[in-house]
Amino acid sequence: MLQCTAVTDLPIIEALAALTTMEGAPAHPPDALPEGFVLCELAEHDETAEHASYLCAAETREDRDLWFIWTGTGAYRVHRFDVLPLCLAALHERPTGLIRQCLLFRHHRPRDHSFFVTDPLRELIAQEQQERQAGKRPASEDHADDA
Numbered sequence: 794m795l796q797c798t799a800v801t802d803l804p805i806i807e808a809l810a811a812l813t814t815m816e817g818a819p820a821h822p823p824d825a826l827p828e829g830f831v832l833c834e835l836a837e838h839d840e841t842a843e844h845a846s847y848l849c850a851a852e853t854r855e856d857r858d859l860w861f862i863w864t865g866t867g868a869y870r871v872h873r874f875d876v877l878p879l880c881l882a883a884l885h886e887r888p889t890g891l892i893r894q895c896l897l898f899r900h901h902r903p904r905d906h907s908f909f910v911t912d913p914l915r916e917l918i919a920q921e922q923q924e925r926q927a928g929k930r931p932a933s934e935d936h937a938d939d940a
Contacts, residue, residue: 831846859874
């Protein structure tokens, strides 16, 4: 399943207020937040599901994270900040013994867990880096059109 491609600007003042008032907030809140825009981390979904972007983990005994949740765009965007518990799903890979936890919040919609969601842009960047390291694509080729 592909990752949702929704992007929106993060209202930084509201984000700082949410971060500083949550239990277990980091010592220096501005360093914990992304600058500018956030990307929905859920699997592709229709307009009936909310978009969600992870912001920061709370430093408490309970596994809770601060999320930015939104629907709509532009003047029609509605958003909130919410401290949500982690999803309990895990994927056990028998051949390697690896256990991967879902990195999303509990009861996320759509139901596709983070270990089943792929980000095509991240994969493209990783592929280009591998090709450079293998010598198949020289770094100078990236800027040939800029001249």
